[in-house]
Amino acid sequence: MSKAKLLQIGDITDRMHDALSPHFDVDVLFAQDDRDAFLREHGADYPAILTNGHWGVPDDVFAATPNLKVVSSYGVGYDAIDAGACAARGILVAHTPDVLNDEVANTFVMLWLAVSRSLIPADRHARSGDWERDGSFPLTRSVQNRRVGILGLGRIGQTIADRCEAFGAEIHYHSRSKKDVDYTYHDSPLKLAEAVEVLVAITPGGPSTHHIVDVDVLGGLGADGLFFNVARGSVVDEAALVKALQDGTIAGAGLDVFEEEPKIPDALKSRDNVVLTPHVASATHETRQAMGDLVVENLTQWLKEGTVKTPVPECRNL
Numbered sequence: 001m002s003k004a005k006l007l008q009i010g011d012i013t014d015r016m017h018d019a020l021s022p023h024f025d026v027d028v029l030f031a032q033d034d035r036d037a038f039l040r041e042h043g044a045d046y047p048a049i050l051t052n053g054h055w056g057v058p059d060d061v062f063a064a065t066p067n068l069k070v071v072s073s074y075g076v077g078y079d080a081i082d083a084g085a086c087a088a089r090g091i092l093v094a095h096t097p098d099v100l101n102d103e104v105a106n107t108f109v110m111l112w113l114a115v116s117r118s119l120i121p122a123d124r125h126a127r128s129g130d131w132e133r134d135g136s137f138p139l140t141r142s143v144q145n146r147r148v149g150i151l152g153l154g155r156i157g158q159t160i161a162d163r164c165e166a167f168g169a170e171i172h173y174h175s176r177s178k179k180d181v182d183y184t185y186h187d188s189p190l191k192l193a194e195a196v197e198v199l200v201a202i203t204p205g206g207p208s209t210h211h212i213v214d215v216d217v218l219g220g221l222g223a224d225g226l227f228f229n230v231a232r233g234s235v236v237d238e239a240a241l242v243k244a245l246q247d248g249t250i251a252g253a254g255l256d257v258f259e260e261e262p263k264i265p266d267a268l269k270s271r272d273n274v275v276l277t278p279h280v281a282s283a284t285h286e287t288r289q290a291m292g293d294l295v296v297e298n299l300t301q302w303l304k305e306g307t308v309k310t311p312v313p314e315c316r317n318l
């Protein structure tokens with residue numbers, strides 16, 4: 001019996017490839033020399049797409065796959081996929097929620113400690129000989145007993161809150177709606193920023209959260225404030241963030257995501273009060289394995305039953 005055809009957009013692990021191969025005939029979009037000709041000739045053959053949060057489903061692919069039935073994305077954030085348009089065409093979209101909550105929360109903690117305790121400059125001081133030559137490294141700032149603001153109290157935001165409690169934090173949050181939790185709610189990102197010393201963005205990306213951290217919010221955070229982004233680059237006005245760091249409007253930042261990945265502004269790269277990671281919040285062997293297994297499970301379940309295990313909210317009623 002012939003296998004179902006699957007169009008792969010972006011990289012996958014060997015384990016995912018091996019698990020998919022018995023069920024799907026996999027073609028890699030980026031391996032095609034002439035993408036337009038390939039999509040024109042073969043687009044209608046694909047009922048299934050495997051993609052990720054970075055590539056999503058580009059418009060040309062969406063338009064060239066009239067028989068598409070399922071999209072399985074290797075990541076939790078799906079702002080690069082027009083899930084509303086997929087739902088309207090009856091296409092199921094699946095993502096990988098929950099299995100990465102711990103890792104993303106841990107990445108925030110790593111950045112928070114690194115920025116507050118000046119980990120990168122301190123490491124440099126230790127290995128460069130500066131310690132012997134110039135003496136002790138300057139004092140840094142404690143992460144203990146801070147007022148922490150979580151922008152987006154979804155599943156990952158809650159896991160971040162749990163981690164922060166271990167540091168004696170007073171937790172504040174802003175979300176689209178008030179939740180049944182003991183933390184302090186603020187009805188705007190600005191009011192949240194004004195109330196806290198540490199602000200972490202962990203909202204979904206997309207038009208509804210575009211630049212919700214802007215010049216005013218950064219001003220509200222204030223000169224001792226630290227900003228962290230483990231959400232999407234689009235959530236923050238990056239130019240305003242650069243200026244806020246340059247002008248001392250805020251004290252520092254830890255960033256895993258950027259507006260034009262993989263490009264990072266030089267003005268961020270050159271600052272000692274900023275720690276940068278290349279969108280790796282979920283990128284451990286263990287968590288990527290769990291995410292990959294879920295991507296595969298969504299596709300094989302769809303093959304067997306026509307459903308997926310973890311649909312995005314827009315597709316839950318399909």
Ligand SMILES: O=CC(=O)O
Nearest residue numbers: 053074075076077
């Ligand atoms: O950014 C990572 C994800 O959305 O899983």
